[in-house]
Every structure is written in structure tokens, then in C-alpha cells.
Amino acid sequence: VQLVESGGDFVQPGRSLRLSCEASGFIFNDYAMHWVRQPPGKGLEWVARISWRGADIGYAASVKGRFTVSRDNAKRSLYLQMNSLRPEDTALYYCVRGSGTFDIWGRGTMVIVSS
Amino acid sequence: SSELTQDPAVSVALGQTVKITCQGDSLRSFYTSWYQQKPGQAPILVIYNKNNRPSGIPDRFSGSNSGDTASLTITGAQAEDEADYYCNSRDTSGDHVIFGGGTKLTVL
Numbered sequence: 637v638q639l640v641e642s643g644g645d646f647v648q649p650g651r652s653l654r655l656s657c658e659a660s661g662f663i664f665n666d667y668a669m670h671w672v673r674q675p676p677g678k679g680l681e682w683v684a685r686i687s688w689r690g691a692d693i694g695y696a697a698s699v700k701g702r703f704t705v706s707r708d709n710a711k712r713s714l715y716l717q718m719n720s721l722r723p724e725d726t727a728l729y730y731c732v733r734g735s736g737t738f739d740i741w742g743r744g745t746m747v748i749v750s751s
Numbered sequence: 752s753s754e755l756t757q758d759p760a761v762s763v764a765l766g767q768t769v770k771i772t773c774q775g776d777s778l779r780s781f782y783t784s785w786y787q788q789k790p791g792q793a794p795i796l797v798i799y800n801k802n803n804r805p806s807g808i809p810d811r812f813s814g815s816n817s818g819d820t821a822s823l824t825i826t827g828a829q830a831e832d833e834a835d836y837y838c839n840s841r842d843t844s845g846d847h848v849i850f851g852g853g854t855k856l857t858v859l
Contacts, residue, residue: 670848680786680794680837682848694846730793736841736848737784737799744793 637661637740639731644745651721655745657714657731665689665709668735671716673727674744683729684716699725721749753777753842755851762857763828771823773838773851781841783821785814788835788853797836798823825856833858 643655655671671683684695684705693705704717714731726749733740755775763769773783782801786794796805798814801821811826821840825832838851 672850679835679853680788680839680850682839682850685848696847736782736839737796738786738794738839739796739799739805741793741795 639733639740639742641729641731641742641745644729644747646748646750647721648751649722649749651749652717652719653721653747655716655718655729655731655747657742659712659714659731659733662733662740664712667733668692669707669714670732670734670738671705671714672730672732672738672741673725673747674730675724675727681727686714718747721747723749725749753847753849755838755840755849757836757838757851757854759852760855760857762859763825764859765830766827768824768826769828769856771825771836771854771856773821773823774819775840775849775851776819777840777843777849778816778819778821780843781845783814783816783838783840785812785821785823786837786839787832788837789833794837828856828858830858832856 638660641657668687670685686705702720706715728744730744731742732738785798787797788794802814813824815822835853837853
């Protein structure tokens with residue numbers, strides 16, 4: 637059972653970035669998925685969720701209207717489209733499996749937003 | 752309420768028992784999970800739905816709830832238990848997931 641994130645990068649404020657997460661070892665479309673982030677030296681912050689079929693989506697207030705979560709069950713992949721990035725979005729972004737209990741975490745992909 | 756409050760730091764002597772707490776209004780309605788995070792590693796789930804352990808988690812880890820406070824207890828703390836611990840649940844609307852600020856556990 638594994639989640640592998642990719643797409644993190646160093647970007648300027650206002651730019652966009654798309655994160656991906658590839659799942660293996662379990663039936664991907666049986667599970668809701670989430671993005672959770674962790675700024676350097678700080679705690680965990682929930683970012684977004686998407687239900688197994690993609691019909692139920694939710695966002696933290698800090699990213700709503702700027703970030704879009706999506707999934708492709710055929711490709712066993714989760715995505716996070718991040719627009720209008722701000723310095724405060726700088727963090728390690730984790731792809732996480734679960735509905736409220738997060739039982740499988742990826743290793744994360746780093747996003748740095750700075751001019 | 753959309754907050755879960757944890758003590759920033761707790762210490763315990765090797766082999767002793769320590770309780771880490773998490774307080775929030777939403778805990779009266781929703782289950783709590785606990786995560787352990789060691790430096791440079793992703794978090795791992797240690798307790799879910801108040802007091803269930805995933806396979807592979809030692810039975811010295813246990814959870815409980817009372818009113819608006821959830822607790823993670825480590826009975827007989829080991830050196831390898833030194834880590835940051837986070838609680839999570841849902842906010843009072845049930846729509847969003849929230850995390851506590853984390854507790855840094857030091858094993859002396």
C-alpha cells in the first residue's frame with residue numbers, strides 16, 4: 637500500500653502548480669482521499685478532500701476558491717490544482733487516504749512560494 | 752468551533768505513563784484519531800475512532816474521550832515514542848477535518 641506525491645516546486649507568488657499522487661496496493665476507488673499540508677517546522681493542516689467517486693468535495697477556508705482537488709480512478713491518481721499561490725502556501729503537501737481517519741500517508745511533495 | 756487544542760510539549764520518564772490531551776467542542780460529537788510524527792517522516796496513525804489501534808501499533812498506546820477532551824495514553828513510554836503527536840477530528844459542522852496543533856513528546 638503506497639501513495640507517491642509529485643509536482644512540488646519553487647514558484648513565485650501568483651503562479652499555479654499541479655500536484656499529483658499515485659496510489660498502489662489497494663483499490664483506489666474504494667476510498668476518499670485528502671490533501672494535508674505541513675509548513676516547515678509547523679503542524680498539520682487539512683487542505684481538501686474528495687469522495688471515492690468525486691461527488692463530494694471540500695476545502696479548508698484558507699484555500700477555497702484557489703485550489704481544486706480531483707481524481708482519476710482509472711489512473712489511480714489524485715490531483716491538487718493550486719492557483720494564485722501565496723507565500724503562506726509554502727509547505728510539504730501530503731496525499732492521504734481515509735474518510736476522517738487517515739490511515740495511509742505519502743511521503744509528501746514540497747511546495748515553496750517565494751519571490 | 753473549528754479548533755482542537757493540544758499542549759505544545761510534554762515530557763515523560765522512560766518506562767512511565769504519559770497522557771496527551773486534545774480539547775475541542777467538536778469532540779463531543781465526532782471521534783478522534785491520533786498520529787505520531789518523527790522528524791523527517793510522514794505521520795502514522797496510532798489510534799482511530801477514539802480507542803482502536805491499527806495493526807503494528809504497540810498496545811502501550813491507547814485512547815479515550817470524556818466530553819470535549821480526547822486523550823492519548825502511552826503506558827510505559829519507550830525512547831522510540833519520542834515524537835510529535837497530533838489529534839484530528841471534524842469541526843462542529845462535520846464538514847471539515849481539523850488537526851490539533853501538535854504535542855512534542857520528550858522521553859527522558
